[in-house]
Amino acid sequence: MHGWMGKILHIELSSSKISTIATQPYAEKYLGGRGIASRIYWETVSPEITAFDPANHLVFMTGPLVATGAQGATRMAVAGKSPMAFPEKYCYGNIGGFFGAELKHAGFDGIVITGRAAKPVYLWINDSQVEFQDASSLWGNGAYRTADILVASHGEGARFLTTGIAGENLVRSAIIFGSHQSTSTAGFGAVMASKNLKAVVVKGTGKPTVADPAKLKELNRYTIQISKRLDLTVPPDTTMSGHGHLLERIGKGACYQCGLDCIRNKYRYGQRSDFEGYRRCQSMEYYMPWKYSREDEPVETFFNAPTLANDYSICTFELRNMINWLYECYKTGSLTEAETGLPLSRIGTREFLEKLLHSIAYREGFGGILAEGLARAREKLPERARALLNASVLPVGEQDPGLPRSSVVHALLDPMEPRMSRPIVHGGFARAAWMFHQMNPEMSPITTEVFREIARAFWGSAAAADVSSYEGKALAAQKIQNRSYTEDSLGMCDFAWPLTYSFSKPDHVGDPDLEAKIFTAVTGVPGEEIDLCAERIVNVQRMIMLREGRKVPEDDFPATYNFTEPLKPAGPAMVPGPGEKPVNVAGRVLDREKFKAMLREYYRLRGWDEQTGIPRAETLSTLGQDDLLPVARK
Template identity: 25%
Template structure:
């Protein structure tokens, strides 16, 4: 059937470990990955639970298609109540540990409670045990992984936290061997549970309903996703042209052509300094555009398991002014958040900042935006001497030393300014009582690097994403930048209206990728029809494409219902205030987003979703999606109901 039909449950408070059956109804309705974690989170963590309480859960589920060599099928979802947003938490990672969790005989895992002392959860097939992590506490993520491999063996795959998680930073990610579950603060949840690490190995294989059919489909999609079909899916392989320079492939187009590269704390979408270096004969550093640095600094790729679209860029440099550097990245989001948005144009500085975040456990997007907010706050005279004197470097845009120093101190909660910023800039502005108007976030989470004044549909995509400002909930930027994607054509990126239907459809489609574990970089190739073929061979279900998309729609509505139950309102699906200001320069100089136009399109989106004007799902909508229990708890019957 493609499932073990069981989940592992671990209570860190009592030490109890048990295996629970998963019903066929549950499997059919949610399939795997984010479908499983969203339902488990909804059922087990209610409004009375603080994200850092022992009663919060860390739900872990490999995507349905993780394990049997499905091209790019590597993604595992962590589900939790987010310390950063206070609502729905979902973080997806191309992790080897998810593959091993399935091979150990589990479709999902739920961790609850809190240990009395630092603990490692060790899973070795049916042998599940809790062991002391006292010797690991205080180590960074790479040191922790090395120590676990030495203690248990190289066959174990890991998910670990660093000092930022131990200090309960609300932007702390989970490190999974060069891959990060980065958004929403899942590492803080682990830290609150005294769970330093998870180490997993499995020897049971992966159940598949129709093995020969899946094997043939794997060959087909390996060819489709590479253009050759001869890539070693478990090794490094050779990059196809669309990922030659990693996720920063279109850096120049985003920056100079479309003007959607956030710069100077989102005051502009154009980072001119990225190219000024090329015209300076006295400057020995190259542009942060990866076309100019990849050949010099990237000698290898370290892709996710089963990858056929290797975007990984392993950056290595010795004896730089920032010391030796070795890090997977920097990806585009890091190039923007720790580059243009803080006006640092030295790629070695950006890579070093990336390395610090990975080792210490900080999400690069939220960390970079916290620092850019602080730089603007300092520029405006809103920070006092206690804040400014707590770091040695001058806190000003373009100062790489300030960025690097602050990242280290944020992870270790050292000094007044670091303690203000370590939980994100939305929390910092609230604590300071100033600067909210230029704290760029939705639901307390910083957006990805797509400046909506250049692609206006992304303002709505950021606003309505259940986990906070996020580009991957919908990948609407692919349609906005290209004008055509899937069944949508001739989209005008400069219009606010007409985006609601596409946004809804793409959210449902992209949820399918998080449910199955297939990488969204194949979204223009596999689409729903291709994923459906793989799902049916794996499970034997014979779903129609419409039925598969309904699973995505059901899961998305459940994530929204979770936030509604937590007290989130229409005003939380907000337009970021800075976007109503005119862009300072670049291709979109003088462009802003009209708030009234945003509100009209938000109404259209709610209508497309079958939700009331308040953003609450209608009872009828939830019942049609077989969410009757959720409809009874949060649904409303009147479209005009608040």
């Protein structure tokens, strides 16, 4: 097998049994990454198993492109029953950096972990040698201290996954923290610790083979050449709030063998050489003092906020939602310092953040309620505080509450996922490039006409470019999902991929076939196979969600307010329309009958029953998924 290593490590912690599973039977239908992880979950985790049950399986899966040198192919999927989801159910995360590549160097495509160790342990993988090591001395340490000890013990090239105090105390939003400031959400840090597993450490000397190295090298050059796009290396919330001067990029922070620009970089904060470090994406912005009228707060508060959260291992998506809500509660008198034991009057300061994180991680006082997550905390809150919980807050992540009304395709996409779908949001960068052109044509060459050609190439029709209409959106949703699931399964980074647009190509339209070309160069497998694999991955996730209680078609509808409450955007609400001029979607509501027709068309394109959204028997049979039929027939 080119690209794949051929085996998946299987760890049974209760019995200390170590074995392997052949990758090929899974890879032929599900590629790797999220695809194989979802399939293994389907086979091993029944609906009655809870997140902290030893029988829950925690699955780490790389993709066939990882560690091959393919650009932007550094990611590893994480899947299992999520304690963060409400109610507990299947969910997935994704982690970058170096661990996934090192795991393949050690000879494994993934790790499946089940059971619970009798005492704290960590897993040490040294090429084909796999051992349980005593982690009693590591228990009680934060993520950074644990990492330092492990790297000192196993050498500088060792890559790790671990979790901090929040994971050990089963805080539902606890993350997995990995080498190179990488993290995975959905509460899998708590699942890991519930199994008495403090860390996984890996070192390897092997590497996957590549079917056509010369072709891969050529495609890598081409990828880098056409990847010139918007400069998003400084997070947008920082720049748009007028605080871009606090962040200076002083170096790249690329993941393994990646030469593409991204938002993971080395930054200098406040022009201070003593405040330099690698930071990534959203976690940089979850705690911005000026947002809470703290312009005088030292810059180190902004600098240290991601480190503090990662060390405790608390999800910054959850924290951002939580802190914003607490701020509103304090301003309106809906919660007091006496009720919470938190210095709410000091929100925006380091003092407040440290107190909040400590109380959540150790489940102290009001922090014990917050440790259950905002979705569950509702039941224990006074009505006045409960009323301020934002509709955009999801149990796992967040969403733009206006997106289904301002971009109709999201009315289909968003409800289909078990969590906030970051890849699907990132797939919209072409629209961001169009918006920049509307503001200043010198900033972006993506005109409405170019955007229309992008829609034709990537989303199936020029009609998909009119984001305010219902026409072409069912097909667009199918294509966007298929590409997103494929990239998650190949191990591709959703910030780098897909290359929907390019500043350096004459027509400025990206290459819709590039992922398939790279897949073939690495594996030797025809590129069209990934389309069939994408359909299978979508179906297996659909069947998991149905088995775990999803109601169809009701749960495929966006929230009711999208049909009843006119869109009230905070700023300009101009989107690409049917002509050259932008369309203003302020005041828009979804049309329920048009949405129903669009949903039925989407079901039909998927080969699902048009009334119920349940995959048809003939669809599953054609794709070789007959074993899913019993659930489909219920």
